[in-house]
Amino acid sequence: MKKGAILGITAAFIIIAMLIFIPVIVGNSKAPADTESAASLTEGGVTAGVTDAASSPVTNADGTEVQTDTQTDKAETVHDTAAEPETDAETTEEAAATAGEMTTVEESTAAETTIAEETTTAEETTTAEETTTAEETTTAEETTTAEETTIAEVTTKAVTTTKKADPLDPEKKYVAFTFDDGPDAKRSKAITDKMLEYGGKCTFFVIGNCIYGEREKGMKYAYEHGMEIGIHCWTHEHYYTKEPSYYHDEVYKTADKLQEVLGVWPTLMRPPGGNITEEQYKSSEFPVILWSIDTEDWKHKRYNSDSAEDIQKKIDIIVNNALYDKNGNFNVKNGDIILMHEIYENSYDAFCIIIEELHNRGFEFVTVSELLQNPSTGYKYYSATYKKG
Numbered sequence: 001m002k003k004g005a006i007l008g009i010t011a012a013f014i015i016i017a018m019l020i021f022i023p024v025i026v027g028n029s030k031a032p033a034d035t036e037s038a039a040s041l042t043e044g045g046v047t048a049g050v051t052d053a054a055s056s057p058v059t060n061a062d063g064t065e066v067q068t069d070t071q072t073d074k075a076e077t078v079h080d081t082a083a084e085p086e087t088d089a090e091t092t093e094e095a096a097a098t099a100g101e102m103t104t105v106e107e108s109t110a111a112e113t114t115i116a117e118e119t120t121t122a123e124e125t126t127t128a129e130e131t132t133t134a135e136e137t138t139t140a141e142e143t144t145t146a147e148e149t150t151i152a153e154v155t156t157k158a159v160t161t162t163k164k165a166d167p168l169d170p171e172k173k174y175v176a177f178t179f180d181d182g183p184d185a186k187r188s189k190a191i192t193d194k195m196l197e198y199g200g201k202c203t204f205f206v207i208g209n210c211i212y213g214e215r216e217k218g219m220k221y222a223y224e225h226g227m228e229i230g231i232h233c234w235t236h237e238h239y240y241t242k243e244p245s246y247y248h249d250e251v252y253k254t255a256d257k258l259q260e261v262l263g264v265w266p267t268l269m270r271p272p273g274g275n276i277t278e279e280q281y282k283s284s285e286f287p288v289i290l291w292s293i294d295t296e297d298w299k300h301k302r303y304n305s306d307s308a309e310d311i312q313k314k315i316d317i318i319v320n321n322a323l324y325d326k327n328g329n330f331n332v333k334n335g336d337i338i339l340m341h342e343i344y345e346n347s348y349d350a351f352c353i354i355i356e357e358l359h360n361r362g363f364e365f366v367t368v369s370e371l372l373q374n375p376s377t378g379y380k381y382y383s384a385t386y387k388k389g
Contacts, residue, residue: 165370173334173363174384176371177202177351178291179342180232180270183210187342188218191351192225198355200365204342205232205270205289208254216261223262228367230268231255231286240275247280255286268368268375276380282389287375289368291339292383293332295321295354297347311346318350323357332358335371335384 168174177195182188183206195202204222206229211219223229233239233250240247251269258266269286281288300314322338325331332338338354341347355365369375371384379389 165367165373168366168370168373173361174366174371175332175334175336175338175358175363176366176368177338177340177355178205178270178289178368179203179340180205181210181236182206182342183215183219183222184343185214185218187345187348188215189221190348191342192222192227194352194355195227195365196225198359198365200355201226201228201367201370202365203228203230203268203289203368205230205268206254206258207232207236208234208250208257211257211261220261228268228369229258229262229266230270230289230368231258231266232270233272236272238272238275240271240277240280251284251286281380282378284377287372287377288380289337289375290380290382291337292386293322293336293338295338295340295347295350297321297340297344297350300346301344302346314346315350315353318346319353319357322350322354330361332361332363333383333385334363337368337371337381337383 177200179191179202182204188204191202204219204227206219208231219229231251231254234253235250237250239250255266258264267286268289269284270289271280274290276288295318297318300317302311302314306314322340323330323332340351358365368381372381373384375381375387379387381387
């Protein structure tokens with residue numbers, strides 16, 4: 001009996017021991033796995049969590065989806081808890097510790113994720129601010145460039161061959177000599193010097209395709225000594241019967257050339273022969289300057305075959321055309337515009353006689369812009385007292 005009782009007690013003790021220690025053993029066997037899992041999460045950080053969450057689902061051969069990573073761990077945890085209920089306080093504490101570790105890891109992961117999100121947001125915000133600043137800087141630079149370009153264009157247009165005319169003395173008499181068809185290599189300078197002898201100024205209407213070489217130098221000399229330079233078109237062809245584009249080229253090619261050579265934009269134009277349509281002069285950027293006295297000097301130019309007597313007769317005709325009417329009466333009035341040509345030798349000789357006579361009669365000599373007191377566009381001017389438009 002004692003032997004049987006001992007065996008029975010021993011068996012009972014073994015059974016009790018098994019009931020006590022088997023759950024502990026099983027719990028201890030799970031702890032390393034949980035610790036390893038937590039360590040994996042800690043080492044992997046946010047990146048591992050994002051990678052695991054983004055993993056593609058795995059399917060079995062029968063087509064059912066297999067849970068992986070975090071999902072599998074959670075399923076195993078639920079399964080173990082259901083299959084092996086807690087039997088004592090030690091198991092409960094271990095389970096609580098394990099749960100705490102898991103919670104700590106999850107909180108740490110969540111904190112890291114939050115920090116990462118905040119960092120990302122801060123970086124994105126900084127990038128956005130930097131981008132905005134860059135864009136604003138670029139815009140400011142473009143605006144500055146546009147403003148500088150606009151100012152340059154206005155300045156170019158504002159600088160002209162004529163300064164704003166000072167008011168004329170109403171007690172004095174003025175005329176404006178005008179010389180067409182230049183510039184000329186010799187007579188541009190000669191006419192300028194003669195004008196300066198009388199303290200006067202005049203206006204040259206030049207042909208664009210003649211502005212080169214010594215001719216250009218003569219024009220620059222005249223301009224630099226106070227004379228006015230206007231447009232007489234590019235080729236001296238009569239464009240009033242041609243297409244608008246032809247008229248535009250004749251006028252603006254000459255204006256561009258004057259801008260290039262003199263550094264200024266012209267303010268006046270005279271059409272070749274004085275021929276221009278109403279539409280052309282009313283839409284012209286430049287006042288159209290004609291004349292009130294025509295010397296017709298071009299009809300009386302000098303030829304190599306002319307004798308000295310012939311030359312003098314031609315000069316006298318030019319002088320009489322300027323100063324007297326057909327009845328021999330003095331014909332020049334205050335405000336007249338006198339038409340001559342600078343390219344003819346007889347014209348220069350006649351001019352020297354005409355200016356001397358007018359000076360003796362009390363006339364002073366000014367540019368067209370001074371005489372007309374800054375003429376407006378859209379008109380044809382014949383004198384200071386007569387315009388049409």
